[in-house]
Amino acid sequence: MIGLILASASExxxxxxxxxxxxxxxxxxxxxxxxxxxxxxxxxTLGVLRLPDxxxxxxxxxxxxxxxxxxxxxxxxxxxxxxxMSLKLLIVAFFLFITSPTATHAVAHAAYKAGLKxxxxxxxxxxxxxxxx
Amino acid sequence: xxFGIILAIVLAATWLALSGYFIxxxxxxxxxxxxxxxxxxARMSILDRETVPYLSVPLTLIYFRWLFFEIxxxxxxxxxxxxxxxxxxxxxxxxxxxxxxxxxxxxxxxNSITLTPGTVAVNMENDHILVHALLKxxxxxxDFVEMGKQxxxxxxxxxxxx
Numbered sequence: 555m556i557g558l559i560l561a562s563a564s565e566x567x568x569x570x571x572x573x574x575x576x577x578x579x580x581x582x583x584x585x586x587x588x589x590x591x592x593x594x595x596x597x598x599t600l601g602v603l604r605l606p607d608x609x610x611x612x613x614x615x616x617x618x619x620x621x622x623x624x625x626x627x628x629x630x631x632x633x634x635x636x637x638x639m640s641l642k643l644l645i646v647a648f649f650l651f652i653t654s655p656t657a658t659h660a661v662a663h664a665a666y667k668a669g670l671k672x673x674x675x676x677x678x679x680x681x682x683x684x685x686x687x
Numbered sequence: 688x689x690f691g692i693i694l695a696i697v698l699a700a701t702w703l704a705l706s707g708y709f710i711x712x713x714x715x716x717x718x719x720x721x722x723x724x725x726x727x728x729a730r731m732s733i734l735d736r737e738t739v740p741y742l743s744v745p746l747t748l749i750y751f752r753w754l755f756f757e758i759x760x761x762x763x764x765x766x767x768x769x770x771x772x773x774x775x776x777x778x779x780x781x782x783x784x785x786x787x788x789x790x791x792x793x794x795x796x797x798n799s800i801t802l803t804p805g806t807v808a809v810n811m812e813n814d815h816i817l818v819h820a821l822l823k824x825x826x827x828x829x830d831f832v833e834m835g836k837q838x839x840x841x842x843x844x845x846x847x848x849x
Binding site for chain 1 (some may be wrong): 704705707718751755758759762765766769770772773774775777778779780797798799800801802803804805806807808809817819821849
């Protein structure tokens with residue numbers, strides 16, 4: 555992708571620097587979108603590792619497949635432009651909006667029916683300096 | 688009959704969008720598949736509003752745009768909570784009253800709750816939805832009233848109030 559940015563700003567044979575602005579803006583927008591998506595995926599993963607119980611971890615996982623996945627898909631759509639590929643990506647994004655909450659609800663509901671009690675009330679991360687129990 | 692035609696159009700559009708080939712053999716296969724699906728649906732007599740909800744897809748897309756901004760807001764809150772060194776969270780279970788009887792509206796509402804990070808619909812009852820929230824301030828029943836209205840509008844069950 556950096557290559558794309560560099561390629562769009564490639565120097566022509568003449569002295570003047572020739573910049574393809576549309577390609578540059580497209581590349582930058584898609585890189586920004588994909589990076590933001592990756593940030594949310596990373597934060598979601600950290601959340602799954604750090605949060606205390608099953609139900610709270612679901613929230614962190616939900617973050618990964620909403621904004622994380624959607625921003626990555628938006629970045630890919632920007633990169634693909636007006637093609638059949640971006641139409642397919644749009645359909646993937648739409649299905650993700652429908653299926654991911656359904657799956658999350660199914661898992662949460664199953665846990666609730668099975669009698670898993672959620673941890674309620676305030677929770678704080680254990681103090682590392684004081685030693686983990 | 689009306690739903691059959693709508694379903695045929697949607698299936699044809701899906702086929703063309705996903706295949707991208709316009710050669711006679713592939714198109715013939717598409718027609719055969721569409722006729723087969725329509726025949727099966729008619730045989731099972733499930734050609735009704737619930738199987739063919741495509742008339743409200745434009746409304747749903749407008750609703751998704753509204754929902755997307757809600758999701759962004761909620762995501763920022765959850766990211767802040769998860770990445771803070773103390774990891775201060777306050778999980779709560781709340782009953783959110785919801786009276787709409789239509790199955791599609793209920794599904795849409797519960798799905799919207801679950802899709803928004805920080806809240807997950809855990810159990811559906813007749814008059815309320817049990818919601819697990821990551822942060823206490825996310826579980827205010829009043830905050831869900833707007834989402835309930837919007838989601839009912841999105842599947843064409845209610846008139847939009849602005």
